Amino acid sequence: MGMHPSDTLSQRSLSSSRLPWKAKVADIIENGSWSFPQVPLLNQQLWSRINFQPNLSREHSVDWVPNSSGQFTISSAWEHLRARKPINVLHRLLWHNIHIPRHSFVLWLAAQGRLRTMDRMHYLNGEDTTCRLCARVPETHDHLFFMCRYSLQVWKFIQAKAHTRWPNLPWNSLVEWTSRRYQDTKSTNNKIGALIFAATIYYIWQERNKRIFQQLTQPANTVGEAIFQVIRDKLMCSNGISMADGTRAIWNIPWSTMPLWDDGQHH
Structure with missing residues (x-):
């Protein structure tokens, strides 16, 4: 399971971007392209993970990746988080x-x-x-x-x-x-x-x-x-x-x- 950026970066490092804590994705888009804050540590550890361009023609949506339907459910969250062991017959x-x-x-x-x-x-x-x-x-x-x-x-x-x-x-x-x-x-x-x-x-x-x-x-x-x-x-x-x-x-x-x-x- 992937780690959230806040798990690997300190609050000081995140604050150095000067983005507000309630910033939205739109705050780092300019003229249809990404406009990342130029902070070396963030460039290396955070922005480098984003390997695609924003699609402004598509309606914004949130997909829950662990579920094929994209919808969040308690059962899909449990299946995603639980430790898995071989089935005992x-x-x-x-x-x-x-x-x-x-x-x-x-x-x-x-x-x-x-x-x-x-x-x-x-x-x-x-x-x-x-x-x-x-x-x-x-x-x-x-x-x-x-x-x-x-x-x-x-x-x-x-x-x-x-x-x-x-x-x-x-x-x-x-x-x-x-x-x-x-x-x-x-x-x-x-x-x-x-x-x-x-x-x-x-x-x-x-x-x-x-x-x-x-x-x-x-x-x-x-x-x-x-x-x-x-x-x-x-x-x-x-x-x-x-x-x-x-x-x-x-x-x-x-x-x-x-x-x-x-x-x-x-x-």
Whole structure:
């Protein structure tokens, strides 16, 4: 973004032109040409930037360059000023029209490595940081989702019951693969895939917390069944989505709960 002359020149330098502070463009035009004040510093830093002649036959107007229409808008100003970063494809996995907010929030933290796993806590020397789910190795994000033996059992259960398959990848690679695989949330099946991923992360994290803070434990299959049922409940009460017969059969969703229209997946 270009700098305004007042950002590079002192008030003393600008005052040396003897132009009033409320001067207009017309004040430096004479006989159809520019008539710049002869101040060496301004000649070098300011007037040299003007490489065109005034057009007196054209009506004066002000154009807002960042907008192709030339009109100033708040949105165009924001787009012009804001810092730009690459689009994070994870957002479509998290924020689709049937997402479960608490699941999406925990998945977002997990994807950023911001959940307070044992490796991120400040423990005194000798404090036990072993994973509470498998009791085998220190707990980290990479271990907890899904290298942990217990988490892997939950993951395999829900994949088998929902008839889905994910590749066996390290956590960060799995997040990236899932984000790209299910980013097109116009597809009902992709929405279901996103729901499964977020719900599994959420329930594994909840099981871990229950073991630490409440001394409560559940078998992996019980957690997997809870994941399946919460997604089924979400699909049962979601309006405006349609499913192929095979998908409805997997989730045990009768026709009476579904809309009468179809998005092309029904056979």
